[in-house]
Amino acid sequence: MSHAFQTADLYDEHGDALDSVSLVMNDMGGRTAFTGRVRTIRCFRDNALVKQTLATDGRGQVLVVDGGGSLESALVGDLIGASAVQHGWAGVIINGVVRDRLALARLPIGIKALGSNPRKSAKDGAGEVDVVVSFGGATFVPGSTVWADADGILVQRAGD
Numbered sequence: 001m002s003h004a005f006q007t008a009d010l011y012d013e014h015g016d017a018l019d020s021v022s023l024v025m026n027d028m029g030g031r032t033a034f035t036g037r038v039r040t041i042r043c044f045r046d047n048a049l050v051k052q053t054l055a056t057d058g059r060g061q062v063l064v065v066d067g068g069g070s071l072e073s074a075l076v077g078d079l080i081g082a083s084a085v086q087h088g089w090a091g092v093i094i095n096g097v098v099r100d101r102l103a104l105a106r107l108p109i110g111i112k113a114l115g116s117n118p119r120k121s122a123k124d125g126a127g128e129v130d131v132v133v134s135f136g137g138a139t140f141v142p143g144s145t146v147w148a149d150a151d152g153i154l155v156q157r158a159g160d
Contacts, residue, residue, distance in 0.1 A: 005033070005035065005147055005149070006149060006151065007020075007147055007148070007149050007151045007152055007153070007154050008151050010147055010154055011154060016157075017156065017157050018154045018155065018156065018157055019137065019138035019139055019154065019155050019156075019157050019158075020137065020138060020152060020153070020154055021093075021135070021136035021137065021138045021152060021153040021154075021155075022136045022137040022138075023069075023095070023114065023135065023136035024114070025093070025112040025113065025114065025136075025152070025153060026112065026113060026114070026115060027110075027111070027112060027150065028098050028101050028104045028105065028111040028112065028113050028116070029081070029091065029092070029104055029105065029107055029108075029109045029110045029111030029112075030104075030105055030106055030107050030108050030109060031091070031108060031109060031110040032110065032148075032149055032150045033110065033148065033149040033150070034062065034090045034091035034109070034110030034147075034148055034149075035062070035090065035091075035145065035146065035147045035148070036060050036061045036062040036089075036090035036091065036145070036146065037059075037060075037061045037062070037143055037144070037145060037146075038061070038062055038064055038140050038141065038142055038143060038144045038145070038146050038155065039053065039061050039062070039063050039064070039129075039130060039142055040063070040064045040065075040066070040129070040130055040131055040132070040133045040140055040142050041053060041063065041064075041065045041066070041127055041128070041129050041133075042065075042066045042127055042128045042131055042133050043065065043066075043067060043075070043126060043127030043128075044067060044068045044070060044126070044127070045067070045068075045070055045072060045073045045121050045122055046121055046122040046123065046124050046125065046126045046127060047074070047075045047076065047080070047121045047122075047123065048122075048123045048124060048125040048126075048127075049125060049126075049127045049128075049129055050063070050065055050075050050076060050080060051080050051083070051123075052125075053129060054076075054080055054083050054084040054087060054089060054092070055083050055087060056087060057087055057088060058084065058087045058088040058089030058090065059088060060088060060089075060090045061089060061090060062089070062090050062091040062092065062093060062110075062146050062148070063084070063089060063091075063092045063093070064092075064093045064133060064140045064146065065092065065093065065094045065095065065096065066095045066096075066133035066134075066135055066140075067094055067095050067096025067097075068095065068096065069095050069096065069114065069135065070096050070097070071096070071097050071114060071115060071117060072097075072117065072119065073097070073117060073119040073120060073121040073122075074096075074097050074098050074099035074100075074116065074117050074118070074119060074120065074121060075094055075096045075097065075098065075113075075121055076092060076094060076098045076099075076104070076111065076113070077098065077099040077100040077103075077104075077120075078099075078100035078103035078104060078107075081098075081100070081103070081104045081107050081109065081111065082107060084107075084109055085107050085108060085109050089109060090109070090110060091109055091110030091111060091112070091148060092109070092110070092111045092112075093111075093112045093113075093146065093148060093153060094111070094112065094113040094114070095114065095133075095135040095136070096113060096114060097113055097114055097115045097116050097117045098111065098113045098115075098116050099116055099117060099118050099119070099120075101116045110148055112148055112153065130142045132158070136153075138153065138154075138155050139155070139157070139158045140155055141156075141158050144156040144158070
């Protein structure tokens with residue numbers, strides 16, 4: 001499935017209404033372009049809420065995970081990625097890292113992350129779901145729209 005947008009063109013048209021993520025995010029999924037309504041999770045080195053959320057009906061949404069920028073342990077791997085595909089998520093954006101990147105690259109889903117680390121994360125369920133999260137100069141409000149492609153990530157500016 002291709003999307004009829006380019007983030008550069010969207011920014012040229014609507015720059016004042018959009019936040020742009022200034023972090024270098026790597027494409028880890030099989031799709032580089034994706035868009036959808038935002039759901040969020042804030043967690044740190046614990047992916048239980050990520051796994052639980054991506055196992056629910058995604059309805060073409062994008063899960064934005066603020067993992068605090070931690071590079072120490074992966075928040076998404078091949079099993080969670082496959083679950084996200086099965087449940088209809090359009091994508092996952094992670095301020096943190098993934099694992100199983102070769103398997104993730106074969107999945108028909110957009111996944112952006114800071115990098116990869118084979119270390120597993122905790123599974124205690126610590127964190128918050130559907131809260132406002134900010135990283136890389138962008139604020140993600142649940143229910144807003146996000147666009148991601150090879151050039152980067154744009155999100156509706158809070159309040160617009």
